[in-house]
Amino acid sequence: MAVVLPGSVIASSDSKLPEAEFSGYAMIGADIVLGPEGQQAYGTVPAGADGAYTSVERTTTTAVVGTDHAGFARLFLYRSGDRWALGTSLLELAEYARSAGWPLTADHDQVISFLLINPVGNQLTSDRTAFHEIRLVPAGARVEISGGRRRRASVVPPAPLPAWSSYGGLLREGLWEIASRARTLLHSGLPLVATANGGRDFRVVLAALLAGNDTDKSLGELVRLRADDKNAEHWGTVSQLATDYSLELNRRGSVSRAHLEPRAGYALWRRNDLGVYGPIYPYRTDAPEVLLSGSGGEPHRRVYKSPSMAAVLEQARTEDVPSTTLTTLTAAMNSALGTVSRGQDERMVHFREFRERFHGGRTALRQPVFAPLAVGSLRRASALRDPSGELGTQISVDVIRNLAPELLEVPLQPGSKPFPKRQVSAATTVSPKQVVTGRVFGSLSVPKQQAERSSNAIEPFAAAFEEAVERVAGSGLLPSGVLDGARRTVTIAVERGSFEHAADGQVVGAVILAGEVLRLS
Template sequence: MADVVAQEITAAGFGYFVYSSWAPPKSEAFSGHYIDDQNIVFGPEGFAEASACTEFDPRENEDGCYFLCRKMGGVFRIGSDFHGLMPIFIYQRRGLWAVSNSVTLLADHLLANGIRLSRNSDVLEDFDQKLYRSPQTFQTPFNEIRLTPSGSFIDIDSENIRIERPVVVQVSYKQHFEAGMSKWVSMLAALMRDETRHVVFDCTGGVDSRATVAFASHIYNSCVAEGMRLPQLFVGSGPNTQPGADLDRDIATEVSEMTGFDLQYRLQKPENAMDWKSIWQEYQLRCLGYYSLVLPRFSEMDPGELRITGLAGGFARPQNRNRNALLIARYLVGKRNIFQKFPKFLKLAREMKQLGKRFQSNRNDLLFYNEFRGRAHAGNPSQTGYRLAPLGGKDFVLAALAHDYEAVKDRQILYDMINNLAPELLKIRFDKPAKSFGPQHAERFTPVSMKIRPMRVYGKPIPTHDMKAKAEGIKFWEEVKRVFEASEVKPTEVPGKTGFVTEGLSQGIVGHSARTKQAHYVLLEEWLRKRSL
């Protein structure tokens, strides 16, 4: 890709921005989807429509996945969503600064203005040896560029740039949980009432997806008198597999039969395929140097199917038993040869201690996952198509931080959702016996009141799409393979499947093999050669 020096570019319909000492913001900008207590906004067109209303006051740290640059008097404020699913990267040296939601765009902009960048060996080592799919620190492959912590916003005036990360006010588990339930039943009801939108709920054998289906069931049963269209469920396993061979499909069928909702096995196909050069450009803008899983988008952004997923369920439950920041840092760098990696160990420990300051919490296991792995993993599909993830709502994360640790680890918040919305769904089995609703969950149950209130919806959602092996998608993978095989860079070999995915790109699950992760590392090295010392 040629060096990108423009202040704003659109790749495959998605906005990427860069502002700097050389190109400060001159107008407001928005990209992504935004959700607050009264509004749902899709894309820049929806943002423009909402901005024309006097009631709309967009802010940072709301639900969704978005980049926001807004004017406040003589100051421009740049921020993003509550989780930082839309990442913001920053360069700040010797009175000069630059900000972007793409490492590639930011690096190219700095190079175009005479700033040379140096390689960060620690981050590159992680991409090579461990083949991480997401960052583990706020560092990037460039020493001079950092990922801003979630919840941060940047104020820019004619002379200064200031970074702030306000403390989140916390109350009780029940208050946060009740606020989240009311907000998401209202938001999803507004979308389900709109006959122009095709709303589909993911359904598997897990607890996360069962909770999203519970939202659909409660809303439909509450609004059926209005003539609401019957919701649809989606399971990725097709109907032609041998009966009983796919547990997700079998359980989804049971859920479909109980709720009366239609079950589909294929998502709506996109009308227009992107050309492979646009896919290649977007991959570099969005993934390189930040997220090593290769999940490009193969369709144009057309109004269509809106997918409600159980993605981000991990935001509200611990991912590691060790709550102490030092122990988790030790775990991450490897328990062996700990003293050889002591400098890196200390860096991780220091960064992890910063995480709790935003929430005044010591739940470092939960906060670490949310800040790095969860943030990148949930943010990527949110940018490849508008998938809404109720379980990652900010109120539910705050509820998890306020609740008993053992209860949260035992998925209590998810069972509370289902029990409040559609308790009959707890009678259907889950994919693992350990996930079953038990006496301890019933004993801890927190009932809340929910009222579906009016919500304003602006703009059209970007559809999630069926990534079939279209000719342009195959060309993209052929380009990845060509660069990989021509490069002299050889990543560390790891066990697992090999070979490139050039056919059968289905349901967006591409790039999981060891070889495609290695390809990302090689592409990253080739990318860095042009941009660093």
């Protein structure tokens, strides 16, 4: 089920106050809300819960627009004088401004930022975008819109943790949430799929499932578990897990995947990724399944090891990124961090605000994802106990210790870092809350439009590249060497039917973005 978010613009200074609305999916307590139909049955879905969604809450004179706590569903705010507009897609918001005759100015430095390398350069590095007038709304923030003759929009930051919050209390809440949501899903009849392996993050998923399963069925009957059987060493570890915990690996699923028509897939990529996330993962298929994922672990630990974010950005520079551009990008990044860091380690904050939001959230915008390590209560617990990320996997150890402690004793696959003994011995245990079975509101849907399996998903990217390169070639916005390299990359990708690596497509996306910016500004 593709996650359907509202198109183009939610509200603007020229429009009426938006009506109450919900798009996407949310996980609240033990319950799961799927789409507008689910929201109508559930009731109001407030901003700041888990999932990937936008919500509009209304009073007589105001509207509050928010998203899930991680900002996997994004909000972009256009401002120019008294004019403003709020949308969920950078390119669609820019097109709205252009069609309204509003000012729209290219920010060439932000376009060039997609020529940076390393993970920090795969997505936006600050709240600035390729258009000076459009900014990314911080994760977890809400936009309050006042009524009256002159409607105004103001960004309200997420509330800080209450002073009485404790690591143990937040951990206890998070454990209850993930075990109860696992139970809800196991009882729901929804198709569930997970990738099983012998690594650390899957142990967290398995712990939640073991704690949640009160049925008379094995997990292998309830969850379709995919595993790589071509790596003999890794297969040995995961197959032993399968034997010990009744995990039936690589059984055929009962759900058929719908193949998206390439142009429809390109439109989704353009809407969600262009100008905000560089690596190209084409939208190829859609399936009504919930993904149980071990993702979400990286924001709990410090991934960026350099002493400052300025140093991280400097290390990502290539010869195609002028020093003046890097200076501008660094200043914009520092300004954005000053708004959201609240005294926390800037490397941890930047990773959560940008890398995790766009890279980690990419899958969350393509299908419903249940990722125990990504729930807000556990994120807040980590930030409280380990704000600099020094303890690394401590949160994973604590989750497993409380939900399925025997998993800490099962050997990990070769090459996987073991759980540190000092963390295992220092694990925090809490008195558990009773696991409950929640409800699923709404249903999963399959797209009606389907394509032939043999359709080439890269062809629309190649067509968009050719259209863009005509504008970009004489503009000086991108070096000619970048255009030549991008052409070679997209030509090979068309022949293969895919990019060899998603990151290879970033330079192609940069050219397409440059073409769109030149067209619209």
